[in-house]
Amino acid sequence: MVDLTINNIETSMPEGSTILEAAKSLGIHIPTLCHLDLHDIKMVNQVGTCRVCMVEVEGRRNLLPSCSTLVTPGMVIHTNTKRAVRARRMIVELLLSNHPRECLICNRNQNCELQSLSAELGIREIRYKGPRLHTDKDTSSYSIVRNAEKCVLCRRCETMCNTVQTVGVYSAVHRGFETVIGPAFDKPMLDTACTFCGQCVSVCPTGALTETNDAADVWDAISDPDKIVIAQTAPAVRVALGEAFGLPIGTSVTGKMVAALRRMGFDKVMDTDFAADLTIMEEASEMIHRIQHNGRLPILTSCCPAWVKFIEHQFPSLLDIPSTCKSPHEMFGAIAKTYLAEKLGMDPEKIVVVSIMPCLAKKFEAKREELSGKEIGSNVDYVISTRELARMIREAGISFTSLPDEDFDDVMGESTGASVIFGTTGGVIEAAVRTAAAWLDKDNPSPQIEFKALRGIEGIREAEVEIAGMKLSIAIAHGLGNARKLLTDIRDGKVQYHAIEIMACPSGCVGGGGQPYHGNNIEVLRKRAGALYSEDESKTLRRSHENPQIQKLYEEFLGEPYGELAHELLHTHYHERDML
Amino acid sequence: MAQEIVEVTESYPALDAFYDSLPDKNGALIPMLHKAQEEYGYLPQEVQLYVALKLGIPASKVYGVATFYSLFNLERKGQYRINVCLGTACYVRGSEAILEALENELKIKRTETTGDGLFTLSSIRCVGACGLAPVVMVGDKVYGRVTPDDVRGIVDEYLGKAGEHND
Numbered sequence: 001m002v003d004l005t006i007n008n009i010e011t012s013m014p015e016g017s018t019i020l021e022a023a024k025s026l027g028i029h030i031p032t033l034c035h036l037d038l039h040d041i042k043m044v045n046q047v048g049t050c051r052v053c054m055v056e057v058e059g060r061r062n063l064l065p066s067c068s069t070l071v072t073p074g075m076v077i078h079t080n081t082k083r084a085v086r087a088r089r090m091i092v093e094l095l096l097s098n099h100p101r102e103c104l105i106c107n108r109n110q111n112c113e114l115q116s117l118s119a120e121l122g123i124r125e126i127r128y129k130g131p132r133l134h135t136d137k138d139t140s141s142y143s144i145v146r147n148a149e150k151c152v153l154c155r156r157c158e159t160m161c162n163t164v165q166t167v168g169v170y171s172a173v174h175r176g177f178e179t180v181i182g183p184a185f186d187k188p189m190l191d192t193a194c195t196f197c198g199q200c201v202s203v204c205p206t207g208a209l210t211e212t213n214d215a216a217d218v219w220d221a222i223s224d225p226d227k228i229v230i231a232q233t234a235p236a237v238r239v240a241l242g243e244a245f246g247l248p249i250g251t252s253v254t255g256k257m258v259a260a261l262r263r264m265g266f267d268k269v270m271d272t273d274f275a276a277d278l279t280i281m282e283e284a285s286e287m288i289h290r291i292q293h294n295g296r297l298p299i300l301t302s303c304c305p306a307w308v309k310f311i312e313h314q315f316p317s318l319l320d321i322p323s324t325c326k327s328p329h330e331m332f333g334a335i336a337k338t339y340l341a342e343k344l345g346m347d348p349e350k351i352v353v354v355s356i357m358p359c360l361a362k363k364f365e366a367k368r369e370e371l372s373g374k375e376i377g378s379n380v381d382y383v384i385s386t387r388e389l390a391r392m393i394r395e396a397g398i399s400f401t402s403l404p405d406e407d408f409d410d411v412m413g414e415s416t417g418a419s420v421i422f423g424t425t426g427g428v429i430e431a432a433v434r435t436a437a438a439w440l441d442k443d444n445p446s447p448q449i450e451f452k453a454l455r456g457i458e459g460i461r462e463a464e465v466e467i468a469g470m471k472l473s474i475a476i477a478h479g480l481g482n483a484r485k486l487l488t489d490i491r492d493g494k495v496q497y498h499a500i501e502i503m504a505c506p507s508g509c510v511g512g513g514g515q516p517y518h519g520n521n522i523e524v525l526r527k528r529a530g531a532l533y534s535e536d537e538s539k540t541l542r543r544s545h546e547n548p549q550i551q552k553l554y555e556e557f558l559g560e561p562y563g564e565l566a567h568e569l570l571h572t573h574y575h576e577r578d579m580l
Numbered sequence: 581m582a583q584e585i586v587e588v589t590e591s592y593p594a595l596d597a598f599y600d601s602l603p604d605k606n607g608a609l610i611p612m613l614h615k616a617q618e619e620y621g622y623l624p625q626e627v628q629l630y631v632a633l634k635l636g637i638p639a640s641k642v643y644g645v646a647t648f649y650s651l652f653n654l655e656r657k658g659q660y661r662i663n664v665c666l667g668t669a670c671y672v673r674g675s676e677a678i679l680e681a682l683e684n685e686l687k688i689k690r691t692e693t694t695g696d697g698l699f700t701l702s703s704i705r706c707v708g709a710c711g712l713a714p715v716v717m718v719g720d721k722v723y724g725r726v727t728p729d730d731v732r733g734i735v736d737e738y739l740g741k742a743g744e745h746n747d
Contacts, residue, residue: 168638174647184632184639185625580629580639 004075018046019055019066019077030055030079031088031117033095034154035067036203040457040522041479041506043203045159050095050152052117054087055079063087089121097128098177099206100149106207111517113205114152135180140188142367143196143212143360148180151208157181157200164506165480167310169194181208184580193313193580195480197306197504198360198513203520211360211514214382215392221352221382222265229352230340231266232332232412233257235273236358236423236509237386239531243516243524244390245400250527252535255405260393261356262406271408272355273415275332276422276431278553279303280544282325282570283428284435285562287499291470296320298475298490298497301428303327305365306504306513308574310480315487316576324571326379328422329355329362330371332412333379334569339557340411348376355383358423358512361504370572385514414549417536424529425478425508426454426461429501433465433472434543441468449542455533457507457526460486462497472498479506592630594619599634608635609645613652622653658693658700660738662686665715667706674728675714679703681728682716685735698742699735 001012006023013022023030034050036043048068055066058076063084066077078084096118103109138146158170158181169192170181183192201209221229242253261269287299300322302308308327311318326334332355337348355362363383365371372378384392393400407413418434421427430451437447453463454474459482462475475497477483483502489495505511510528511518518524541547558566598615602608612635616627623646632639646652664670664679679701683689686699693700709715712724716734723734 162638162641168640171638171640171644172648173640173644175650182640184628184643579633 002071002073002075004071004073004077006077007079013071017071019057019064019069019071019075020053022071023055023066023077023079028079030066031120032067033092033113033117033152033205034156036154036156036159036520038203038506038520038522041164041459042481043160043164043506045154045156045203047155047159050154051091052088054084054091056081056084085121089123092118092121092123093126094128095152096123096126097130098132099152100132106150107210107213108207112207131177133177133180138182138189139212140190141194141196141212141364142190143363144189144194144198144201145210145212146182146189147208147210148182149208150206151181152206153179153181154205155181156203156205157209160199160203163481165195165197165199165504166484167193167195167197167480170200193578195306195309195313195504196361196364196513197480199505201360201513202511202515202517211385211387212363213388214363214384215388215395218354218382218384218392221354226350227352228267228346228350229265229354230268230270230336231261231354231356232270232272232275232329232336233261233356234329234358234423234509235276235420235427235532236512236515236528237356237389239423239510239528239535240358240386240515241390242400244387245393247401249524250531252531253400254535255407256400256403257389258408259403259406260396260398260400263398263403264392264396266354268409269406270332270336270412271415272329272332272357273419273422274412274547274549275328275335276303276419276428277416277544277547277550278331278335278570279325279328279422279428280418280431280435281550281554281561282331282566283323284432284439284544286323286325287432288436288439289562291472291498298500299323300499301432301501302572303422303428304361304503304505304509305359306361307480307483307502309361309364309577310483310504311487312574312577313579314484315491318487318491319574319576321490322574324573326371326570326572327362327365328419329357329383330365330379330572331570333381334373334376335553336412337373337376337379338569339553342557343411352381353379355380356386356389357383358386358509358515359383359505360385360513362514373569386512387514387516390516411549414547416544416547417539417542418544419547420536420539421532423509423532425503426456426476426501427508427532428503429474429476429499430454431544432499433467433474435545436472437465437467438543438545440470444468459506474498475500477501478503478508480504592616592619592627595627595630595634605635609637609642610649613642613646617652622656624656655693656697659698659742660718661700661702662734663702663704663707663717664690665705665707665709665713665717666703667710667713669706669710670714673713675716675726677728678714678716678726678731681731682735685731698738 003012030053033052036045046068048065053066054063056078135148161170162168169183221227238254239252242251258269302323302325333353337351341348366380366383418431441447460477464473477486507525511525612631628642632642690701716723716726
């Protein structure tokens with residue numbers, strides 16, 4: 001332990017602690033900007049670039065950055081001397097002097113760390129008049145908008161992309177005042193190996209990295225009397241949307257979300273969870289088929305579009321192992337524009353499918369050519385994130401918290417507990433195992449439902465589950481860095497599994513790049529996951545194949561799971577992409 | 581401004597051999613870029629990609645380092661490099677006007693290369709020949725006490741050489 005004094009309070013800290021950590025343990029707040037410690041997902045940005053957290057240390061001539069200075073025995077620290085506070089203000093004023101001060105119309109207005117910092121320091125004027133960096137906005141991708149003018153060079157995105165996700169799209173390029181954090185050769189994002197997971201957006205303190213905004217197109221479709229606009233909502237949205245309206249973290253707002261979508265003017269409000277059940281029908285069939293016919297193993301889940309793009313870029317030699325199942329919202333679109341259209345007597349060309357997702361990669365996915373059919377066009381027309389939905393609800397003047405709870409529309413609105421847990425790491429594979437267990441163990445009157453061995457928060461987990469006397473070895477990874485480790489071992493033949501679930505975002509979709517900002521607190525993601533497991537427990541039907549609407553869909557339309565029509569509508573293929 | 585994307589199709593035996601000769605593969609990036617520039621005169625995109633793959637690091641990192649150090653050239657340089665000294669002595673004796681005259685004569689801005697690939701125009705800091713100020717260098721050759729009127733003659737000298745070469 002190291003003894004030290006901060007603001008005249010004596011304390012002792014473990015060796016290797018920073019001044020910032022020591023101050024925090026005493027309840028002393030030191031403003032920070034670039035610093036970000038999401039220890040549990042190995043996202044630690046401790047580069048000390050912004051110099052906002054400067055403090056005075058007795059005996060040291062210069063101020064020291066508290067986030068990256070370790071405590072030493074007998075250190076006497078003052079965090080709020082006139083000199084330290086002045087230096088902090090000067091730093092922020094300098095940052096603001098090179099910042100487009102258009103907060104009123106910025107995507108991050110009222111939700112921006114730079115804005116909050118400026119308010120916290122009481123900055124009322126910017127004394128420095130100097131040049132401003134001018135760059136073009138990168139709107140090339142369908143998922144992420146990069147506006148380097150709003151960048152404060154904190155390097156959080158770079159740490160997230162390179163260290164946590166191991167994708168390596170971002171680096172500081174060029175020099176001095178012209179420095180920007182961007183891709184190699186100043187390439188547009190669309191031409192990079194970016195997976196569009198959006199985790200860089202989740203940690204960006206300003207409006208430099210934001211989601212593309214598709215709300216205007218959705219409003220246009222809603223107000224077009226010729227269009228039948230169908231909303232579908234992903235599992236993770238319902239346990240995070242409430243946060244945007246001040247509800248406690250981990251509140252499930254399914255009923256209010258449905259009511260809000262109806263009031264916004266969607267013609268049908270349906271559930272991606274229904275399609276998650278459908279995914280399990282196909283994926284569990286494919287898994288059993290591959291196991292029983294000596295097919296290629298392991299089978300990898302394919303629900304996560306960021307992860308799919310990752311394997312296309314980084315492991316092209318393994319492209320035969322992911323399941324060929326489309327992701328649930330794409331399956332939904334394909335069924336909505338065929339089966340549902342026929343059933344309800346609607347013209348498929350007039351149907352507009354809007355996916356409401358916790359995800360930015362789904363926006364890119366919806367534009368994939370292979371995910372559109374000749375007669376039906378794109379499976380999914382628009383994707384909006386949880387954050388965009390929250391803004392649209394406000395824009396429509398809906399008082400969210402006072403809404404009644406409403407149910408999804410029929411036909412594609414029913415779902416089981418298995419589909420709900422798709423939104424968290426381990427959920428998809430547990431849902432698949434639930435159905436596989438019931439199918440393979442036909443004589444067992446009550447096959448196992450909960451496979452708790454598959455749950456947890458570790459980045460890579462493995463478990464063995466026994467089904468009908470057969471031992472299935474399963475692995476789970478969340479976060480692309482963990483996925484890379486697992487895939488490298490598979491490629492090199494070091495490990496053998498039957499099935500693997502991979503999610504690009506740490507914690508799975510509850511931590512998706514399109515979710516309300518977690519405020520740099522990973523506990524938020526755990527509470528969202530907890531809410532999903534509670535919703536699963538509260539359902540009577542907890543296995544995908546028990547969903548009566550799914551059974552009807554196969555009876556009336558699709559025929560056999562993994563059959564011919566299912567292949568045409570519900571399965572896809574992958575292709576190799578450049579490494580960079 | 582985005583540059584054209586080039587596929588990595590070629591192999592670079594000189595770079596491979598250099599990499600193999602490095603006793604410590606950690607921190608090989610800057611030596612590799614130096615070697616590449618020595619070989620090719622500049623750092624074409626495909627060479628940067630190759631270095632990234634060779635070292636197993638993101639191309640963005642390689643590009644970041646290549647754009648940080650002004651010593652690394654990202655564009656092909658002309659056959660003749662014209663450097664005008666803007667050091668203090670040359671500057672006070674009017675080298676800025678010489679640089680402008682060269683810009684007009686070659687119809688390029690400083691740091692650019694002429695379309696025919698003959699000349700690259702740059703400014704440099706003191707070359708240690710202040711007695712001759714203002715100084716212009718073409719390759720290794722030093723021209724002293726240059727006036728803006730001399731510029732055409734100097735350029736013509738090299739145009740002539742290039743012409744002989746081509747015949």
